[in-house]
Amino acid sequence: MSLYVKALEEMRDLLASQKAEIINAALREKRALTPDDQSKSDNLDTALVDADKRLQAARQHEQREADIEASLTQGRKGAGTEERSDFDKFIRESRAGDGFDLQFRASDIERRAMSATGGTGKASVASTLWEYAVEASEILAYAQVMSTADGNTIPMPKATVHAEPGATDIPANDPIPEDDSTITTVDLSVAKRGYLTFVPNELLQDATFDVEGYIARNAGRALGLNVAQAAVAAAIAGFTTQGAVTPAGVLTGLGAQNEVGQGSDLLVDLFHSVIAPYRTSASAAWGVADLTAAVLRKLKTSTGDLVWQDGLTAGNPSVVLGKPVFIAPGFDTFAASKKPIFFGDWQALVVRIAGGLRFERSAEAGFKNDQTAFKAIVRRGAVALDPNAVKFLATPAV
Template identity: 35%
Template sequence: MTDFIKRLQERRLNVWEQTKALLDAAEARTGEERKLTAEEETTYQALNADLDQIDARVKDMVEAEQRSKDADEAFRSLLDQPVNPDQRGGAAKGEVERVRSWLTGQSARSLDIRPESPLPLDSRTLSKLTATAGANTVPISFYNQLVQHMTENSGVLAAGPTVLRTASGEQLQVPKTTAHSANASIVAEAGNLTANDPTFGQVSLDAYKYGFLLQVSHELANDTAVDLLGYLAMQAGRALGNGFGAHLVTGTGSSQPNGALTAATLGKTGAASVVGAASGDDLIDLFYSVIAPYRNSSSCGWLMRDATVASIRKLRDNSGGAGTGNYLWQPGLTAGTPDTILGKPLYTDPNVPSVALSAKSILFGDFSAYFVRQVESLRFERSDDYAFNTDLITYRAILRGDGDLVDTTGAVKYFAGNAA
């Protein structure tokens, strides 16, 4: 991590301290004066905007560093200079060369991008490691770049769902837990044991097709083939992440994935006196509405939109008396690590509804209970004829996937604004 990024992180922590000082000063007053004045509210919003801008800047800088390393290695490859085998695996290098050849029209017009390990069925958790945790030492293939950008644009994918990859797209039946066994009871000697079975159902995971077109000039494709590789990965990943990711949050389950918000169960309803917003006590109640095994999972976290985070930053617990406890929201201490609420990571997604009456504005729970099915390959096709009159090359990207919650006993809960 560069010194500049470290300075940005220090500035972020400093802005948060200013924000806390502003809120603490308001809390120290009595009665109605405890509310932020119009001037203080303006300052508070400006500080929040500054936090968000720093977050975006740090993210861009980290990505720029990685792109620079990838580009340097690609140029070394083009110049036939030896590459340290510890820096890049042969499979990843071969994939990059194959994609570059396809981009510039030197090979077939269709290209399938697959994970490096050709497993027929792979169940794992998506995660996004920081550069300081060792990500810079791991070779990044074109496929992994795509997945990274998809994850960055989908809060559900970033939160750590269970990902099932299949080689083909036939319907996949996954068992679903709808009720756990009840408590065992004392039985008299020679007495009959009571049946106590859990209740199961089935989740059908299909392979809905998501696709888009991307056009670039013939000159761009042939003059800057190295840069075009990262550009296509970024644009394809973001487009597929935005489309697929929206349904992973709010999909209806009818001819599209069943979104995490749709499948989750109610954990807490807001107070009647508050127009849709959550209080500190509401978040604590929502936290403990998820039972301990799910709550203690490494994939347990919060999901909400950015606008909701601004109001959450004001909230405290009551551990030190009314309004004098610890802030529930805590900033991540290193670049790339998520902020936390009550010690659990916070992920944001623009597809989560805004705070409003009856709105499901906050999700909390174990996102590993949400299954994302993805057909193994990401299909790309290239056409020089589609926009022949403008000398544009058209690329088509297609992803097939689905998603659903496989444990409806309460692994993931939502907060709803008061309906009255």
């Protein structure tokens, strides 16, 4: 169990204890809850629900990391044994074209075969997928991640307008007013990225540490980062609703901290531009680039308090206005006509991996130079399904 999960469990237990104390005090005194007691109890209930969601997500994250680590190192030869593992055999004995499967093994990532595209396939919209799938890169801890066996294009549902009740009450026998949602489809396709690296055979034969394991782990990290970069690009292209804008002339930051409508006020505006069901979701978070994160870390409220609150333990995300912040390359930094800060429910971003991560070895490819080649490949894509689920802070043109 990680320190982060343990801290979340302790926080949840503390909240439960505080609620129980309020109830028990009323029971001991043989009285009903006072309005103040009831308000405190309701607030604790809300905090407990949020703590349970965070704890569940953290446990899933921890399990995901364990599954990925197991998939990268499965079967490695145990200390004191002579039996060669599957991965060891692959490294030492495989021939050209042999591959070692680094498939994602998270049990709650949906796997399914895809139908052919075109024709009637376009009329069949893929089911909405709203399950958590946490991987190594930060943005993937909040977005949906789906894994498919092949790379056929999938039409996904995209909601641009949501139906709402009318503005007035409906008397008996009166007709119900019509208000339709606007749902279209957006193609979720995949593209391939990868690399080839050559390693001297002397290094593989003579090294006293696990060279092959290091190469495999590096491949997983590198490909995972590329998937995250594709996810950020899809977020910028698909989340097109502006939630707040910096004042004219404020291009390199959030403006003066002591000016109304600038500084932390802009973050509050962006936060509340997202409707409550999205901003209260367990997957609601801020997405920024590193340089933007540096601006936020130095930002203070009108009372002098830092807006950015660091996580208290390892693995505990930093928060702004009570919501986690993740940093990912590819987001805009502050400049004219940019979108440096995104906030909302990242479940509306679907990230797809087709065929898992491929990691292959060939002794023949580098035969002339006495080298062994390792190839790492991923087919990935991403789309945003609701432009209102995540909104952005914009900077003016000048």
